[in-house]
Amino acid sequence: MQQFVSKHWVNIVSFLLVLLVFNVPFYKYPIIPHSGDSMQSLDPSWQIMLNHALLHKYVWGKDIVYTYGPLGFLETRVSYGIPSYVFILFDLFVIVNLFIVFKSYINNASQKWLAVFLLFCLCIVYTMSGSTPWLLMFFIVYWMRRLYDHPNILNYVILVCCISLALFMKLNTGLISIFLFGALQVLMLLQKKIKLLNAGLYVGASAIIILLLAWLLNVSLYGYFIAAAEIVKGYVGVMSIESDKYKVVEMKINILAVVLMMLYGWIVINAVRHKKYEHIFFAGVACIFIVLLRKQAISRNDWGHYLEFFSSSSLILFTGVFTVDAGLQKWLLRFTGMYILLLMLFDARMRTPLVLAKSKIEPKLSYISGIAQYNNKPEEKNSRKIPLNVLLQLKGHTVDVFPWDAACAIENKLTYTPRPMFQSIGAFTEKLQLVNENHLYTKPSDYLLYEYATIDGRYAFFDDCRANIFIANNYKVADSFLMGDRQVLLLKRNGTNPVATKFDTIKTESYAISDKVFIQGSDFIKIKISENNKGRLNTFLNRAQEIKLVMTLDDGSAKTYKTSAEMLQAGMFVAAFIDGNTSFTAYINKGIKRKITSLSLSCHTDYFVKNIEVIRYNISK
The missing domain is CATH 2.60.120 (Jelly Rolls)
Structure with a gap:
């Protein structure tokens, strides 16, 4: 036994660390409040809508416009309509990748037990739930380095799998991954790590795989890319929250980002001195990771997005993309330790050891029970119950919901025919508003459930303004009802032929x-x-x-x-x-x-x- 442990201790420790860090619920079902501010239904609605669109074979980029793709449920963990084995397969993929990365980090370290301790600290500060796209980016950076060192088919396949998952889960990180993959091929060609013909074959095969997956998942890649670019362009202009509540937290994030940038600046200088030009490339990749993570945090400056930076920023330090001698590696290990210590000091959660232990144990128990209870998971139809007389009016008719409460339509089993940008608060730009207006004109719903609401102190009628004007000209108020303590208008379409504005x-x-x-x-x-x-x-x-x-x-x-x-x-x-x-x-x-x-x-x-x-x-x- 002692000989076995001595021989395989790296595998054993790596596996135990993976068990420690793997911290997601097996599934979630959005909690849909029956009363209170309508904003409480905002996140549950878009989360369940992603699954609804996938089940009903909506075309991403045409029938549905969003930055999350058809695999978005792997991030939200919403179980609506998803077989349990899909979550199991994805989780096994994540676990295997974590094991490979952790084992590689320990094996390549000159001070192995220090590396183990640093990985343990990472497992403590990193919160896996809610940050899956960044975890995939972490894997992508790791496999890019593996591919650079060993350009074989297996490494290509795993890297393309990670990129494809990222692309169809959330477009932002997926697009960046494709760009970095292309840049890596150029680097490998310049450094004669791969022949031009082989590079062309690998890139071509990768493109075919992505196109095939797009076809299987009903994604119009052009529409998906263009629509997401519009959403991002509009998002950064209006989605920040006007408050100094997290001013200190944002200052801490800026300090952490600068500290990491200083490290990669030092690596670039050292790389130029020793003519290790691949280090310049991978330092640039690491900087892109940090810049995007910080940008996401401060663009929607709430605690959830800030927490994602605190949780995920240290991942990039464990990708092992820099091959240096023992002396420099010692400094990299020390820097990693210093950064994680700084991260812990800056962590506004300030969790006690007992709370920290519970945060690592309870999700694992929940995961196990989630597998057992998956086929008997709860629904929320009683939390968004539409009065019977209204349901009778809607029977056999198509229905859309304004401004965002998709969960209401889905839970009440209505014939839901949403606008492509199904949440009016997300129609930030003229192009997005025209997409929705055109949908209303060409495929108008028979009825609309309409609630005058918005977020962040905006003027509600200007959210999806052209759609609001179209509705006012083509619908009449047929009824109204209370859902919880909020009034909802039931709008009925005038006649059969809509009138263009x-x-x-x-x-x-x-x-x-x-x-x-x-x-x-x-x-x-x-x-x-x-x-x-x-x-x-x-x-x-x-x-x-x-x-x-x-x-x-x-x-x-x-x-x-x-x-x-x-x-x-x-x-x-x-x-x-x-x-x-x-x-x-x-x-x-x-x-x-x-x-x-x-x-x-x-x-x-x-x-x-x-x-x-x-x-x-x-x-x-």
């Missing part, structure tokens, strides 16, 4: 950014505001500057709402002021009373071009 241009004007723009009888206004060089640099390094839209009403009062350059350019309905279900109903019935008299922008003008362009429209049918 026409936007007739009146004129284009130029204003100073600080000027007040009077409505002057316009129905719809677009404002084109552009960042200057300082603003673009600030957006790249941090996040977009906040823009507030100030509306002056006909009674002299002023209302201030959060907006963005993309949303302003998409256009705003200004013929009436709508602030809830009651005024929306009045607008549909042509009885709206409150008017908007002028608009103005409130922002840090130093970050924007001094003049704005205003385009006025009248709306007709």
